[in-house]
Amino acid sequence: MTDMKIIVITGAGSGFGKLAAIELGRAGHKVYASMRDLAGHSKDKVEEIRSIASSEGIDLHPLQLDVREEPSCRSAADFVLSVDGRIDVVINNAAMMMAGLTESFRPEQLAQILDLNAISWLRVNRAFLPAMRRQNKGLLLYVGSGITQIPDPFTGPYAASKAAGDVLAQIMGLENSRYNIETVICMPGAYTAGTDHFKHAVAAADPTVADQYGKLAGLAQELADKLDATNVPGTRTDAKEVAEKIAEVVDMPHGTRPFRFEVDPQQRQAMAVAEKANEMRRIFFDRLGVSDLMSVPEN
Amino acid sequence: MTDMKIIVITGAGSGFGKLAAIELGRAGHKVYASMRDLAGHSKDKVEEIRSIASSEGIDLHPLQLDVREEPSCRSAADFVLSVDGRIDVVINNAAMMMAGLTESFRPEQLAQILDLNAISWLRVNRAFLPAMRRQNKGLLLYVGSGITQIPDPFTGPYAASKAAGDVLAQIMGLENSRYNIETVICMPGAYTAGTDHFKHAVAAADPTVADQYGKLAGLAQELADKLDATNVPGTRTDAKEVAEKIAEVVDMPHGTRPFRFEVDPQQRQAMAVAEKANEMRRIFFDRLGVSDLMSVPEN
Numbered sequence: 283m284t285d286m287k288i289i290v291i292t293g294a295g296s297g298f299g300k301l302a303a304i305e306l307g308r309a310g311h312k313v314y315a316s317m318r319d320l321a322g323h324s325k326d327k328v329e330e331i332r333s334i335a336s337s338e339g340i341d342l343h344p345l346q347l348d349v350r351e352e353p354s355c356r357s358a359a360d361f362v363l364s365v366d367g368r369i370d371v372v373i374n375n376a377a378m379m380m381a382g383l384t385e386s387f388r389p390e391q392l393a394q395i396l397d398l399n400a401i402s403w404l405r406v407n408r409a410f411l412p413a414m415r416r417q418n419k420g421l422l423l424y425v426g427s428g429i430t431q432i433p434d435p436f437t438g439p440y441a442a443s444k445a446a447g448d449v450l451a452q453i454m455g456l457e458n459s460r461y462n463i464e465t466v467i468c469m470p471g472a473y474t475a476g477t478d479h480f481k482h483a484v485a486a487a488d489p490t491v492a493d494q495y496g497k498l499a500g501l502a503q504e505l506a507d508k509l510d511a512t513n514v515p516g517t518r519t520d521a522k523e524v525a526e527k528i529a530e531v532v533d534m535p536h537g538t539r540p541f542r543f544e545v546d547p548q549q550r551q552a553m554a555v556a557e558k559a560n561e562m563r564r565i566f567f568d569r570l571g572v573s574d575l576m577s578v579p580e581n
Numbered sequence: 582m583t584d585m586k587i588i589v590i591t592g593a594g595s596g597f598g599k600l601a602a603i604e605l606g607r608a609g610h611k612v613y614a615s616m617r618d619l620a621g622h623s624k625d626k627v628e629e630i631r632s633i634a635s636s637e638g639i640d641l642h643p644l645q646l647d648v649r650e651e652p653s654c655r656s657a658a659d660f661v662l663s664v665d666g667r668i669d670v671v672i673n674n675a676a677m678m679m680a681g682l683t684e685s686f687r688p689e690q691l692a693q694i695l696d697l698n699a700i701s702w703l704r705v706n707r708a709f710l711p712a713m714r715r716q717n718k719g720l721l722l723y724v725g726s727g728i729t730q731i732p733d734p735f736t737g738p739y740a741a742s743k744a745a746g747d748v749l750a751q752i753m754g755l756e757n758s759r760y761n762i763e764t765v766i767c768m769p770g771a772y773t774a775g776t777d778h779f780k781h782a783v784a785a786a787d788p789t790v791a792d793q794y795g796k797l798a799g800l801a802q803e804l805a806d807k808l809d810a811t812n813v814p815g816t817r818t819d820a821k822e823v824a825e826k827i828a829e830v831v832d833m834p835h836g837t838r839p840f841r842f843e844v845d846p847q848q849r850q851a852m853a854v855a856e857k858a859n860e861m862r863r864i865f866f867d868r869l870g871v872s873d874l875m876s877v878p879e880n
Contacts, residue, residue, distance in 0.1 A: 352687075352688060383756055384703065384749065384752050384753050384756055385703070385706060385707055385710055385753065385756070387703070388651075389651060389700050389703055389704050389707075392699075392700050392703055392749075393692070393695070393696065393700055396692070396695050396699075396700070396745065397692065400691075400695075400741060400745070401688045401691050401692055401695070404683065404684070404686070404688055404691055404737075405688050407684060408684055408688075408790070411684055412790075412793060415793060415794075430744075430748070431858060431861075432858060432861055432862045432865055433748045433751050433752050433755075434752070434755075434869075435752055435755040435756050435871065435874055436752075436756070437752060438703075438748075438749055438752040438753065438756075439749075441748045441749075441752060442699060442745040442746070442748045442749045442752075443745065445729075445744040445745055445747065445748040446695065446699070446741040446742065446744055446745035447741070448744065449729070449732045449737075449740045449741045449744040450683065450691075450737055450740075450741045452732050453683050453732050453733070453734055453735075453736060453737040453740060453741075454683050454684065454737065456732075456733075456734040457682055457683055457684070457734050457735070457737075457794070457797065460797055491707070491711075494711060494714060495714075495756070498756065498759055501871070505869065505871070508869075512868060512869060548865075550861070550865045551861045551864070551865065552861075554857065554861050555854070555857050555858045555861050558853065558854050558857035558858075559730060559731060559854045559857075562730070562731055562849070562850045562851075562853050562854050563731045565850070566731055566847075566849045566850065569811060570733075570804065570807075570811060572734065572800070572804070575734055
């Protein structure tokens with residue numbers, strides 16, 4: 283297959299990551315489904331990925347990569363380059379969730395989620411970008427969130443971490459576009475089916491703070507309970523939709539991919555905000571003389 | 582004076598913080614100009630604040646508060662409450678700057694700036710919000726940045742930290758509006774005069790990464806050099822303008838203050854993006870039934 287791409291996707295043991303890894307494997311790409319600890323924490327997930335790969339005959343491989351540790355990111359990148367001689371696509375996907383009244387989370391918890399959901403994007407990119415620049419080609423795809431554009435109550439640490447990651451992704455994109463490295467930010471909405479995101483949400487360490495809020499603390503639960511009820515009728519509500527869109531975007535010709543796309547059963551319209559930002563950015567960057575950094579050449 | 586407010590402003594040893602502290606003192610408020618280490622690192626600044634307070638006869642007091650340490654935030658809050666019995670306004674201002682190619686910063690550097698510029702807002706709020714909720718009144722004012730809406734190249738760690746802080750501020754605002762606690766985010770542009778922000782910018786720990794970027798690394802310096810040249814003719818370019826606007830907003834009647842305002846000699850139009858976000862948020866929150874969280878009652 284001529285357009286077979288070498289792809290690394292982080293946090294591929296579950297959720298969007300796993301679904302996208304399978305989808306991309308089925309599309310004919312060589313996919314490294316990276317997880318943090320193949321022999322330990324991720325053991326069952328590794329078995330599952332291996333069994334899907336062998337039963338479907340797709341080029342899908344577990345890869346050890348702990349996004350919280352720079353040496354682990356570096357080793358994973360070196361491994362891929364030694365085997366395949368190149369890296370075409372990196373999908374920054376690994377993430378954790380926290381839900382609850384912001385003030386009831388300890389600063390250490392906020393630091394933890396910022397590390398996993400945002401600082402990891404710098405760590406992973408530092409490992410793979412030098413090779414992409416030498417190739418003068420690459421695609422950085424990020425699983426961001428619509429919440430970065432329109433933040434909800436009771437999502438403080440999570441939304442802050444995704445916003446930090448989003449801005450990092452934007453800026454690393456600007457800084458690497460002259461090296462023909464394209465950036466795409468996927469903004470999923472809240473999917474309760476097909477991911478462990480909400481099931482594995484970490485609770486606040488100081489619940490007595492939330493208790494000071496009286497009835498408002500109840501509203502958090504109320505909103506969570508009616509999440510599915512606020513889906514727009516007729517929209518798909520399975521996480522697989524996100525994986526399919528990711529695979530579709532990866533297969534678009536280089537230089538024609540959207541800078542962002544939204545897949546959201548609640549249709550919060552994060553794209554409307556992001557498009558306004560892009561419009562104002564172009565005006566400002568034209569004045570600074572740097573609007574050429576906003577895209578890569580089509581090729 | 583009937584409308585004298587008790588105000589704490591962090592990072593008040595220099596820049597916007599110092600200027601705003603003086604401005605608010607002159608307006609007749611009791612202002613705690615907080616700094617991280619009165620007897621050590623902040624010693625000269627303490628002397629300066631004391632001398633301004635005594636020569637102008639204004640109610641301006643240095644206060645020890647290291648935004649990086651929760652016990653320090655708590656002790657400062659307890660001190661203010663023990664002396665004044667209430668806290669009217671908290672201005673989250675303390676911040677550090679980093680400038681350069683994003684990839685040349687180590688993950689630990691990104692963690693450091695996220696801690697000082699964003700996690701600190703949670704820390705400081707956790708110390709003061711319980712008292713504000715008991716009072717059923719308060720104002721949280723944040724010195725954010727226009728960069729959160731339209732991020733520039735070569736500002737990765739800084740912009741990411743301000744974006745994380747911005748989203749935290751928004752969400753803590755939603756979560757506290759029913760307690761009559763108003764939130765205002767100030768979005769300054771880049772001021773080269775009147776602040777030490779750029780002079781004290783921390784450099785990347787791995788300059789050999791930036792060296793891989795060839796000519797692009799030069800563009801970072803070029804943009805920094807022409808910062809003042811991109812100011813819109815006729816705009817004020819002194820940081821004191823920001824301090825005056827902050828003082829003006831503090832003195833507006835409770836419930837009528839803007840959720841955001843921009844003061845930017847470059848006029849990047851961050852407000853246009855923020856207003857779009859607010860518009861789309863209102864539509865989405867109406868559907869969720871929570872748009873009442875977006876403001877406090879006028880009183």
